[in-house]
Amino acid sequence: MNKSEKVDFVVQKLEEIYPEVPVPLDHYSPYTLLVAVLLSAQCTDERVNKITPDLFAVADNAFDMAQVPVEEIKRIIKPCGLGPMKSKGISALSKILVNEYNGEVPDDMEALEKLPAVGHKTASVVMAQAFGVPSFPVDTHIHRLIYRWGLSNGKNVKQTEKDCKRLFDKELWNKLHLQIIFFGRQYCPARGHNPNVCPICSKIGRAPMFKNFDLKPANK
Incomplete structure (x- = not known):
């Protein structure tokens, strides 16, 4: 051929x-998808799906997550690996979403890539699966x-x-x-x-x- x-x-x-x-990562909003994709770095989707219910029970939006101590986030997500980096990223990006985007995840590739712990692949997944933008x-x-x-x-x-x-x-x-x-x-x-x-x-x-x-x- x-x-x-x-x-x-x-x-x-x-x-x-x-x-x-189906979308492999369980989520119910652009924000929960963004967090789930961030957690999936060097971690299986299956494990992420076991961890996110506990995390989202504590906070499932940027406003609430921005108030959660980084150490508490790290404790919950520890089984996913890279806890220190991921917990700091989740906390920091949540605060940015609150301060700059009224708590909403932007449907813009460049804006997503500027968020802490969010690179091109993560941003592409969010654009494709949360907003339906071809990626x-x-x-x-x-x-x-x-x-x-x-x-x-x-x-x-x-x-x-x-x-x-x-x-x-x-x-x-x-x-x-x-x-x-x-x-x-x-x-x-x-x-x-x-x-x-x-x-x-x-x-x-x-x-x-x-x-x-x-x-x-x-x-x-």
Whole structure:
């Protein structure tokens, strides 16, 4: 297959397997999604979903969270890892939202990226899943699979995101990035992957694993 044929096949196969895809992180507002995505850095979605009910029982909006001591936030979110950094980030961004945005999460990429502990990937997820703005957040699974399928050179997540936005139709981005995440977890893991039985790799081939697996930009 050439690259265009691979793109068409990937879209068709993912839509066939995942016609509906839920948002992996439990949330009920742009703010709770923002916090959940921040917590998911170097932590599984499953664990985040176990922790956020306790955190949101204490505060589920910027006004209330801004009043919670950082040490209390850190105590609650400790199982997610990176507690000191994440707790300070949640507290600081909540105060900024209160002081500058009347407690609301801005639906603006640049504004989101300026918030403490919020990088490009986190902002992209919030724009896509909270506000429906076409975005293509690149996480571990997407970075690995897009390279494995021969659709990007795998150099870094910035390049992978750029390639995804160039190859896939814009109206597909928000759903497609979730479909790829679910596919990677179910059929195309980093280790123990059998390309001969993978619904996509078995049809379009499989690139060798890349040496420089730079995920730092995606984890911010």
